[in-house]
Amino acid sequence: MKIGYARVSSTGQDYQTQLDKLQAAGCKKIFFEKQSGKSADDRAELQKALDFLELGGEGWTLVVTKLDRLARSMNDLTSITSKLQKNGVGFIVLDQNIDTTTPTGKLLFNILGSLAEFERDLINSRCDEGRRAAKLKGVQFGRKAKLTDEQLDALRADVKAGILSMQAIADKYQIARNSVYRLVGAKESA
Incomplete structure (x- = not known):
């Protein structure tokens, strides 16, 4: 139908x-x-x-x-x-x-689709080149770090001192607990 x-x-x-x-x-x-x-x-x-x-x-x-x-x-x-x-x-x-119900129609449609995919790949390649060039110029991607270098040093000192729990340290610096583990390079234990 x-x-x-x-x-x-x-x-x-x-x-x-x-x-x-x-x-x-x-x-x-x-x-x-x-x-x-x-x-x-x-x-x-x-x-x-x-x-x-x-x-x-x-x-x-x-x-x-x-x-x-x-x-x-x-x-x-x-x-x-x-x-x-x-x-x-x-x-x-x-x-x-x-x-597309005929072999020739399927071929034509697939050729058109392949050309579109090729065009998409070219666009992605150009975007990657642009990102690499921007990084070489010093452009920073991603979101800005929440903690300054000084705060990060203080956080690591708090962890090393062992006085506060990881959750208390996370609360002190207003970050997630898993971020504390990530920032100090320790593995989180359940």
Whole structure:
């Protein structure tokens, strides 16, 4: 069974053209909404369509007119199509001639997915290079230390003196007890 999904972004737009194409493609049920496509999680009708497809499962197909009607980011697209694939549901994009129910369609979709993954890897690599360069320039990452060097020395002296319990030391310096153990390099005993 073919299930259609149509979406427009604003109230000034009309999805009748999408509905006509989906009906012509043989969709037995069509979910449609006027909603921004920024995140799949914010689209109630899309979630209903995906839930409906999950009930049908193997042999059913989700049909959209254009890829950007379903997802605006590669993360959303990958997430949605992974769920479909896991449930044996096909995926057709009418205007781009993508049909994952055919070997050629699967190939095309996987090539597009691979290109997106390659792009993501390049972005991650550039971010890593930027972080390394910033560290070389002395930029400190992470949150600022809660204790000064003097307070840390005093904390270690308190632990060495053995007068206060670890919890009392933690309370004194307003830190967690496990932080006291971490800062002095001792192992916490239960």
